[in-house]
Amino acid sequence: MDSNRSFFRYENAIVLMMFFTFGFVFMERLSIVFLFPFISQDLHLNNAQIGMITSVLAVTWAISGWVFGSLSDLSGSRKKILLPITLAFSVLSFLSGVAKSFGSMLVVRGLMGLSEGPVLPIAQASVIADSSEKRRGFNIGFVQSSLGLLGATITPIIVTAVAVKYSWHSAFYMVGIPGIVMFFVLWKYMREPKLTPEQDAVHGKVNRKDFAVVYRNRNVWLSSIISALFMTWLFVFTTFAPVYLMTVDKFKAEEMGLIMAAIGFGSFVWGFVGPAISDKVGRKPTLIGFCLIAALSPIALAVVHASVPVMMLLGFLTAVGQGCFPLFMAVIPGESLPFRFVATAVAMTQFIGEIVGGTITPTLAGFAADAWGLQAPMWIAAGGAVLSAVVATGLKETAPARVKTANLGGNVPA
Template identity: 65%
Template sequence: MGDEQRKSFYRYENGVVLMMFFTFGFVFMERLSVVYLFPFIAPDLKFNNAQLGMIVSVLAICWSLSGFVFGSVSDLLGSRKKVLLPITLAFSVLSFLTGLARNFGSMLLLRGLMGVSEGPVLPIAQAAVVAESSEHRRGFNLGFVQSSLGLIGSTVTPLVVTAAATRYSWHVGFYFVGIPGLVMFFVLLKWMRDPGKRLVQSQLQTHEHRLRREDYPVVFKSRNVWIAMVISAFMMTWLFAFSTFAPTYLTGHDKFSPDAMGLIMAAMGLGTFFWGFMGPYISDKWGRKPTLILFSFIATLAPICLALIHASVATMMVIGFLTTAGQACFPLFMVVVPGESLAPKYVGTAVGLTQLVGEFIGGTAAPSIGGIAADHFGLAAPLWIAAGGALVSGFIAFAPRETSPIRTRRTVVTDGGSTTSV
């Protein structure tokens, strides 16, 4: 590797992408751990499916509100680091405390507090990445960061926590997933920095060209932000109805062992990782809108295949990897499209708002409704709810205006959603 290439590789753009990749990945490792550990927790603490849904929902409620509030705070402060550091430390400590829960009430309280600490991570992390990203690889960078929920949250987590719970106890599983967050706290403390003044001014001049006025309410005037919020509600329904009950469906309905379930979920997680950055990369070439439409419809296959196909572990792993391509949508509607529709200084607020609506509706209502449906109609019911959410999202994805630089070229998307020639 020559000096020029080495200098290019070690630039801060790549550094912040990697730091945010691991930070967000470890957040989702902790968030999903309760889902993978539920087959161990339920018989020990005598929880039913409705209680699992409520445990997942209370975290989503607090996650959604906290993400919007603290994402906006980081925008107003002009600093991502000052908000990200304390919440990274908090979610790590709360993971250890979750391992000490002994009843439904304490588990519900701790998961709510966990949601408060974890909710702002995505808006702040992605706002930091937007500030440092080159235009031609913005989609890839944002997708790569968000794909960490697949590699770390959905691939590594089921293997680690199910092994810990099988060998020791479910309490130890929560202790394990709290450690990486502590490591990232010290990494961020040492190496993360807020964008320099010159960089921020340069980006604002680029994105605010010929705009009449920029103020906080501009976030609520963007057509694309509103459409992204609606898509978020339905795709979050897909995500949480599916991910919450897939492990229990595999062990309870298909009678896979916990280890086999962990392998299948890990394969799905690997697919989430791969498609999570491949989809946004494709959108850098094709455009955001056609990519979002395509992968929204593909997302419907994941829960449908799980509900209808009952095969060997290896076959289910392959199907799981391929059908999780729907995860490619999440960086697009949550970050890329809202982020490219507004000036960089509003990205934290826009992402927090999109996350707020999606988590509050899809992340909160879907697990609770899915749990009730599972108790009354069988474990396949939440999977069909998930498929419906993705299908509706695919049709809504025709509505947003294109924001990809390669497709818009000589136009700029304004705060109200209209375009202005450069």
């Protein structure tokens, strides 16, 4: 059987390994969001402190991702960096369950950000290097859709059930286990990307002087701005939606878990459907359209106060944001540069997004919630998505099918 056509080829293996690795990262990162209603009562946290706990992980995540993502490009090794950090973020999940004060939780979540930050740049660089051209968008989107399935669908159901029956401490202990399992899977089966001689001439190893090309690229900078705006949508929405549902709409913890799970399942589905659509119609129009639809998700939560099934349906239909993330964080920067710079480019978009959207705006949204009510973060999140669509109009199209068509239309060889 042709190994390039077989399902059991390495392209599919690396996609699945990175799917679960990144998914378990966000299972551990988002678990605290769904546990905040329990933690805030136990540790006596206000909305500003909730925002700060979210923010400290984001800023350490951003710094670590840029440093170690660039290091993996410079060294040419992905596996040697990914293995130890996978083990580290799993151990830190256990330590989150041990925290007994705002200060100790702040320290542990900051350390977790240091260990988790490089995962996405390294994972997507590994996937891009072993992806066929026609499946590149789908593969990258599928990896990041794990955030929706594992992080945002399964996690709220499991951790809220465990927190209700046992404690929020036990929930943190439980979500640390899958990452340890993944460490051994990567140790046995992951291999470093192997480029053909032709690819190596263009995409091979780099030295420090070569990195300037990343910071001169228009698409990389626009993608970074979009990242800052769209991560505002993600982290403000996910941080305050569970508290909003239980405080304003008076849903029980289990009902909140079901609504957030529906939003998470929508994120999973749209997370790979969106990039797959972009393989056909182009990255730019897909990104613009999906950003505008994503803005409806927090608006629906702020405006509609309905039954659990209705809220679940609205959450699923509007949770298209995860279809945007693979495009501006990995696909567009990755197609705008040689493969050897992909981890650095992804790390840059992640860094700027985490600093602004993951660090600054959740804290500001927390203060806004204390001042004007929990509806304020929902409108801040929606604004981030709308502005992302506006900035996306300045991107240059990178989808291979669309670029080749444009070149042929202009009588230029593809």
